[in-house]
Amino acid sequence: MSVMPPSPDHIVTSDAPDRQVWIDYARGIGVILVVFGHVLGGLFSAHLFPDETLTRWMSYTLYTFHMPLFFFLAGLNVQHSLRHGTRSFLASKAWTIAYPYVLWSLIQGGVIMVMARDANVPILPSDLAAIWYRPIGQFWFLYALMICHIVAALVRRRALMIGLALLSFAIFCALPARPDLALTLHHFAFYVAGLYGARLVTAWQPQRGAGWLLLMAALAGFAAAVAATARLSGWDANSLLALPACIFGIAAVVLLCKLMDAPRHRWLAAVGLMSMTIYILHILAGSGTRILMLKLNVPHWPWLYLLAGTAAGVILPMIAHVVLQRLNLLTPLGLAPLARRKTASVPSTAVTR
Template identity: 40%
Template sequence: MRQTYLDVARGAGIILVVYGHVLRGVFAAELVPVGTLGTVLAWTDYVIYTFHMPLFFFLSGLHVRNSLRGTQREFMRSKVRAIVYPYLLWSILQGSVQLAMASHGVNHPLMLSDLLAIGWRPFAQFWFLYALMLCMMGAWTLARFVPAVTQEPMAMPIRGLLAGVAATGLAVGASTQWGILSTTLMNWPFFVLGILVSNALPGWLESNSGNRACVATAAVFAAAVAFAHRFGVATSVWAVPAAFVGIALSLQLSYRYASRQMRYTWLTSIGFASMPIYLMHILAMAGVRTVLMRAGITDLATHLALGTVVGVAVPMVAYILVLRAGCARIAGFPLWPGRSAVAHPQAA
C-alpha cells in the first residue's frame, strides 16, 4: 500500500523546485526590482534552497533498503533504468536545445564541451540524478561490506555506523571543492537519514503532526534559516540544520494534508509525475520566459505564475501522453503507480 503523504511531499517539493528555478530565472533576467519586493523574493529563494533538494535525497533513501535486498544484478539494472538512462537521455535532449538557443540570449548558454562532459560533470538540474546515483552506489557498497544494513530491525551499532558515515561524508563535502562529488557528499546525510528512519517515520508522523508540533517545527526551522543566512549560502554546511528541520516540517504538513483526503488529489498526482517534471521543467519554463520577453511582457507576477504553472503542467501532460502511447520507458519515465510492480524512482 502506498504511503500517500510521501507522494504529497514529492508533489509539494517538485512545485518548489520549479518555482525556485523560475524565480532564479527572473532574477537572472533582471526582472526583479530593487527594494522590499526584491529582498522578500531573495529570502524566499534562500528558504526554498535550504531544504527542497535535501527533501528529495531523503525520500530516495526511504526505500533503498528494499531494493538492496535483491540481487546485485537486479539492483544495478533498476538504477540504470530509473536514474542513469533518464540522466543521459534528457541531458542530451536539453543540452541540444540549449546549444541551439545559445545565440538567442538565454540566461545560461551551454557550450558543446559542457554537453560532452556529462559523464563526469552534470549541468543544470541533472546534477541531482548524478548525485543520486552516487548515493545509490554508496548504499550498495555499504550493504556489500555490511550486510546487516538491510536486516530488520536495524541494530544500534549499524545505525551508529551509518550516522558516522553520513557525518564523515558531510565533513569531507563541506571542506572540499571536488565538483559533483563534494555536492553528493553534502547531500549524503539526507539520503542516509531516509535509510535510518524508514520504518519509524509513519509512527513518528502520526504522533507529531498536530498543530502544536507543526508550529514548533516551523519555529525551529525559521530560527535555523536565520542562523544559516548569517554565515553562508543556502547550500552551505551552515544550512544543514535548516535542511533537516525543513524536511521534518514538509513531512508533517504532507501527512496532515494526506490524512484529511479521502482519495488521491492533484498534489499526489503531481508527486507521481515528479520525475518527468524534474526532467522537463527547465525546457518548459524557459520557453515561457522567452515567449513573454519577446512579447514585451516583463511583469514579474506574470513570469512567476506562468513559469511555475507551465513548468509543472506541460511535463505532466507530456507524461500522460507518453503513458497512453505505451512508451514511458523509452522516454525515461516511470510507469504510473499501480500499473507495474516496479516502483518508480523517488527522484525529482
C-alpha cells in the same frame, strides 16, 4: 524536483495496500518548490526579477531543505529494494536514473544550444561531452542520486554508512569551491537518514491535534533558523549553519504530509507521482515560457513571470507525462521503469526514484 514517491524506484498500482501516499504529497511539494526556485533564479539572471534582497531570502529559504528532502525521501525504500539483490537493485537504478540522466542531458543541452541567443547559460558541445563527470543543469541530482544508490548497494554495514555520511558532510563543508557534483557529499547524509530512518518514519502517524501543534513548532523553528543564519552563513544554504533550518524544513514537510486528508489532496499526489517527469522537463517548460512571454512583449512584471513560469514548469510536464503515458513512451524515454512480471501496471514514476 523528489527531488521524488514511495517506492523511490517505481510505482506499482495506485491502490497498492502498502502505499505511503504521504510520500507522494512530499514529492509533490518538493518538486513544486524546485520549479519555483529554478524559475526565480532564471528570472534573476535575466534581470526580470530585480529585487536582489528578496531573491536572496527566497532562494536561501528554499535551498536549505528542498533538495535534502528529495534525498531523504529517496532513501526511504532502499532497504526494501535491496531485498531483490544487489544486481537487480543496480540494474533498476541504471534504467531509472543513469539512462534518463544521459538521455535528457543530451536532449536539454541540445535544445539550449539551438536557442543559445535566448538562454541565460549557453551550452557548448564540450559541455555535452563532459556530462560523464560534469552534470549540466538540474541533472546533477540524478548523477548524485546514482552515486548514493551505488554506495548503499556496496556498503551494507550501518556504522560504516553513517560514518561515510558524516565524513562526506564534513568534507563538503571544508571545500573552498563547490561544483554541482560536490553536492553529492552534502546530500548523502540525508539519503542515509532516510535509509535508516525509513521504518520509524513510515510507521509513525501523528495524532491530529498533537500533530498540528508539532507542525506549527517545526515551522516556527524553521523560520527562526532561516532568519538567524541567512546572513551569518553568507547566504550559503548548504553550510553547517543552515543545517537546523534543513532539519526543521524536512520535518515540517513530513508532518504536513502525514496530516493531509487524502481525498482533498489528490491533485498533490498526482504531482508527486509525476515528479520525475516534472523534474526532467521543468527547465525547458519554465524557461520556454519566459522566452515566449518576452517575445510576445508581455509587460515585465516580476511576479507575473514568476507565477507563470512556475505554473508552466509544473503543468506542462504533467500534460506531457499523460500524453507520453497514453503513447506508451514513458519507459523508452526513461520516465518510467521497466514493468515487472508481477506488477499489474506502472503508471508513473517520481523524481526520487
